Amino acid sequence: MPSYINMSAAEKNAELKKVYEEYKHLKNMGTALDMTRGKPGFDQMDVSDNIFNLVGNNTGYKNCEGTDCRNYGGLDGLIELKHLFSQIMGVDHSQIIVGGNSSLNMMYDTIAQAMTHGFGDKPWLLQEKVKFLCPAPGYDRHFGICEYFGIEMIPVENTKDGPDMDEVEELIKDESVKGMWCVPKYSNPEGITYSDDTVRRMAAMQPAAKDFRIMWDNAYAIHDLYEDGDTLLNIYEECVKNGTEDNIIMFTSTSKITFPGAGVAAEAASPKNVELLKKRMTHQTIGPDKLNQLRHARMFPNFDVLKQHMRSHAVILRPKFEAVLDEFEKELSGKDIAVWTKPKGGYFISVNVLEGCAKRVEELCAKAGLKLTSVGATFPYGCDPKNSNIRIAPSYPSVKEVKKASEILCCAIKLAALEKLTAVDN
Amino acid sequence: MPSYINMSAAEKNAELKKVYEEYKHLKNMGTALDMTRGKPGFDQMDVSDNIFNLVGNNTGYKNCEGTDCRNYGGLDGLIELKHLFSQIMGVDHSQIIVGGNSSLNMMYDTIAQAMTHGFGDKPWLLQEKVKFLCPAPGYDRHFGICEYFGIEMIPVENTKDGPDMDEVEELIKDESVKGMWCVPKYSNPEGITYSDDTVRRMAAMQPAAKDFRIMWDNAYAIHDLYEDGDTLLNIYEECVKNGTEDNIIMFTSTSKITFPGAGVAAEAASPKNVELLKKRMTHQTIGPDKLNQLRHARMFPNFDVLKQHMRSHAVILRPKFEAVLDEFEKELSGKDIAVWTKPKGGYFISVNVLEGCAKRVEELCAKAGLKLTSVGATFPYGCDPKNSNIRIAPSYPSVKEVKKASEILCCAIKLAALEKLTAVDN
Numbered sequence: 001m002p003s004y005i006n007m008s009a010a011e012k013n014a015e016l017k018k019v020y021e022e023y024k025h026l027k028n029m030g031t032a033l034d035m036t037r038g039k040p041g042f043d044q045m046d047v048s049d050n051i052f053n054l055v056g057n058n059t060g061y062k063n064c065e066g067t068d069c070r071n072y073g074g075l076d077g078l079i080e081l082k083h084l085f086s087q088i089m090g091v092d093h094s095q096i097i098v099g100g101n102s103s104l105n106m107m108y109d110t111i112a113q114a115m116t117h118g119f120g121d122k123p124w125l126l127q128e129k130v131k132f133l134c135p136a137p138g139y140d141r142h143f144g145i146c147e148y149f150g151i152e153m154i155p156v157e158n159t160k161d162g163p164d165m166d167e168v169e170e171l172i173k174d175e176s177v178k179g180m181w182c183v184p185k186y187s188n189p190e191g192i193t194y195s196d197d198t199v200r201r202m203a204a205m206q207p208a209a210k211d212f213r214i215m216w217d218n219a220y221a222i223h224d225l226y227e228d229g230d231t232l233l234n235i236y237e238e239c240v241k242n243g244t245e246d247n248i249i250m251f252t253s254t255s256k257i258t259f260p261g262a263g264v265a266a267e268a269a270s271p272k273n274v275e276l277l278k279k280r281m282t283h284q285t286i287g288p289d290k291l292n293q294l295r296h297a298r299m300f301p302n303f304d305v306l307k308q309h310m311r312s313h314a315v316i317l318r319p320k321f322e323a324v325l326d327e328f329e330k331e332l333s334g335k336d337i338a339v340w341t342k343p344k345g346g347y348f349i350s351v352n353v354l355e356g357c358a359k360r361v362e363e364l365c366a367k368a369g370l371k372l373t374s375v376g377a378t379f380p381y382g383c384d385p386k387n388s389n390i391r392i393a394p395s396y397p398s399v400k401e402v403k404k405a406s407e408i409l410c411c412a413i414k415l416a417a418l419e420k421l422t423a424v425d426n
Numbered sequence: 427m428p429s430y431i432n433m434s435a436a437e438k439n440a441e442l443k444k445v446y447e448e449y450k451h452l453k454n455m456g457t458a459l460d461m462t463r464g465k466p467g468f469d470q471m472d473v474s475d476n477i478f479n480l481v482g483n484n485t486g487y488k489n490c491e492g493t494d495c496r497n498y499g500g501l502d503g504l505i506e507l508k509h510l511f512s513q514i515m516g517v518d519h520s521q522i523i524v525g526g527n528s529s530l531n532m533m534y535d536t537i538a539q540a541m542t543h544g545f546g547d548k549p550w551l552l553q554e555k556v557k558f559l560c561p562a563p564g565y566d567r568h569f570g571i572c573e574y575f576g577i578e579m580i581p582v583e584n585t586k587d588g589p590d591m592d593e594v595e596e597l598i599k600d601e602s603v604k605g606m607w608c609v610p611k612y613s614n615p616e617g618i619t620y621s622d623d624t625v626r627r628m629a630a631m632q633p634a635a636k637d638f639r640i641m642w643d644n645a646y647a648i649h650d651l652y653e654d655g656d657t658l659l660n661i662y663e664e665c666v667k668n669g670t671e672d673n674i675i676m677f678t679s680t681s682k683i684t685f686p687g688a689g690v691a692a693e694a695a696s697p698k699n700v701e702l703l704k705k706r707m708t709h710q711t712i713g714p715d716k717l718n719q720l721r722h723a724r725m726f727p728n729f730d731v732l733k734q735h736m737r738s739h740a741v742i743l744r745p746k747f748e749a750v751l752d753e754f755e756k757e758l759s760g761k762d763i764a765v766w767t768k769p770k771g772g773y774f775i776s777v778n779v780l781e782g783c784a785k786r787v788e789e790l791c792a793k794a795g796l797k798l799t800s801v802g803a804t805f806p807y808g809c810d811p812k813n814s815n816i817r818i819a820p821s822y823p824s825v826k827e828v829k830k831a832s833e834i835l836c837c838a839i840k841l842a843a844l845e846k847l848t849a850v851d852n
Binding site (some may be wrong): 037039040042045049051052055056057061068069070071072073074075100101102104105108109112115116123125126141147148149163255259260261262280282283284285286287288289290291294371 | 481526534567663
């Protein structure tokens with residue numbers, strides 16, 4: 001494919017005309033697609049349908065310890081799920097709290113607790129300034145929590161190995177930097193997995209703030225698209241080696257294993273942190289929905305069953321990811337107008353278009369009936385300084401729809417690039 | 427029955443000896459009963475067993491609006507349940523937020539939000555002093571929330587009509603008094619329902635603090651033991667008449683309708699407050715477990731079905747309450763050593779024994795194998811200043827066990843009273 005950058009002015013104008021005709025054609029097809037969020041599709045949710053047969057109808061309501069899961073009690077969740085999450089999260093089951101349907105809620109609560117009660121130091125709300133490191137692009141809802149609590153967000157560049165650790169190591173010398181958001185495996189939105197070196201440096205960090213916490217959102221811990229998925233170093237073990245295990249709180253959930261709205265979330269931390277978190281929880285709730293936990297415990301009696309289950313998701317998701325990547329390869333490769341990631345798992349593909357063009361791409365797509373995640377949403381304060389990053393969430397539509405969406409997207413990327421490049425010429 | 431108070435010293439000593447023999451006999455029976463918490467019994471939970479057939483197995487996952495309840499979305503809950511809770515809570519369905527499995531969690535979140543973001547004024551954590559009125563005896567978990575957040579609790583005397591409103595009206599002149607806990611119907615632990623006059627005076631309150639909130643925990647809104655249960659005036663309507671509707675936030679749940687651990691909770695408030703609460707929630711969660719909400723919506727297609735369902739609970743609970751009250755009548759009536767409530771609903775009976783005797787009663791019961799709610803737990807900071815109040819939770823044990831428990835309790839009350847009365851004499 002010829003690079004758009006190296007084209008003559010005449011060639012660019014000719015290409016613009018051609019791509020514009022393509023765009024007009026696509027626009028007239030009456031497409032109506034929503035790729036704004038990383039929602040699993042119907043077919044994926046159907047994979048877990050058997051879960052409804054596992055509680056009720058003479059199956060009994062007791063877990064392996066004899067607890068009637070219908071009644072009150074059990075603040076930190078069922079033992080079976082602690083063991084299961086222990087294998088997902090790589091810490092001892094005693095360090096796990098199994099919660100309700102939302103890991104986001106657990107993260108929110110953790111920050112809220114820090115605001116009013118601190119983490120061994122003054123409540124963050126009573127400290128002069130609280131800042132958080134935000135590898136960007138990242139997960140908009142993480143940034144939303146910071147914004148709600150008035151925590152100043154400092155964007156950190158992402159490399160192919162995770163956050164730029166030189167930058168991070170410099171920034172944590174500031175005592176008002178109290179934490180950092182991380183999606184360490186198949187990151188949202190880039191699908192990057194932190195390298196061993198990144199994890200080791202992160203575990204070795206000695207932040208100036210004694211109440212610094214890494215918010216380790218391992219949402220896609222076992223969400224591989226291929227058998228040879230990425231591997232993530234066990235950060236907790238690395239932290240223990242460095243004596244920094246109190247610096248990290250880890251989260252995950254089954255939202256993208258069973259049901260987005262009715263899964264089970266978990267958090268894991270050092271014994272000291274778990275004690276703190278549980279102390280708050282005794283005032284917050286009598287306990288999570290143990291019946292839904294019981295459903296999950298019976299659905300996944302061991303880790304192998306869970307891994308097999310995830311293969312069913314991969315079978316559904318893989319063609320959707322490949323449809324996007326194939327179209328990118330076909331339409332954008334060699335043109336020097338876009339750089340994209342090729343994740344081996346997770347829920348997103350990230351593409352960086354020419355600087356200043358992302359919003360125009362979003363607009364062109366919208367006009368052609370394709371709704372994308374709002375440009376900027378993946379950055380602190382909703383602002384992508386380069387106006388370049390686009391998050392693609394291919395999970396919800398069908399493969400056919402994803403193909404159509406990719407066509408529209410590629411066309412819009414080309415069109416926006418040519419508009420920019422020809423405008424520069426004129 | 428002869429009054430213990432009017433007995434001669436010799437009569438008291440003889441009675442003490444007799445009651446002590448009774449106690450020894452009961453102690454030797456090897457009873458092991460737990461009446462510490464207001465937990466529904468197995469038989470009550472079985473009443474809702476059909477709920478498990480209502481989602482899954484070809485029943486579909488969509489609600490009346492076509493939402494697939496398995497997926498993300500729906501921050502404030504399903505419309506069907508908003509309509510159902512609207513009838514329980516007496517406000518328009520648009521003012522209702524349907525949540526997860528815990529109304530306690532919703533209350534905690536409301537206070538937590540006030541601490542960090544306030545209610546239109548400065549965040550409570552940044553205000554010099556925050557106080558809460560706590561009608562006592564009351565619900566220990568309400569007081570626990572205040573304690574956790576460092577909110578100073580001011581006990582308010584309960585009358586047979588609810589909190590002493592003369593006292594309340596005086597106390598709210600203090601600008602640092604920011605709110606008040608209320609269990610207005612079949613209160614925990616006394617089973618009292620606020621009189622119309624109490625509700626009207628409460629709705630008419632003009633607290634000095636502009637960010638004052640009544641935390642209206644209507645946990646037992648439809649939990650009658652008898653057809654002619656208590657009726658509670660609609661406080662929201664009274665508030666609207668007074669223009670004080672922003673002063674109140676209301677809570678309820680199905681914890682004691684379906685399952686304590688896996689019910690559905692709801693909160694209701696003025697449009698202005700609902701907007702504030704939802705703003706926080708957008709940062710806190712993507713949404714509640716809609717599948718469990720759907721189960722409930724299908725279980726209770728209308729209010730009549732729900733009311734009929736509650737009658738099944740009443741049939742189970744009534745004999746347990748009556749077993750306690752019959753034993754009280756038989757053993758304590760006329761002795762001038764105990765005053766108890768006779769609730770027409772709810773989960774608790776409250777008995778006031780002679781001042782200074784409650785802890786001794788608790789101890790005597792424990793030694794005879796009956797665990798009671800810890801004395802003092804129903805008061806702010808866990809301290810009953812008169813050491814007199816005992817909360818009885820008859821729902822969990824069987825009728826036979828409740829009878830046995832009541833025997834032990836009455837015997838312990840008599841024994842503790844006689845110990846006190848004879849000690850005074852000696």
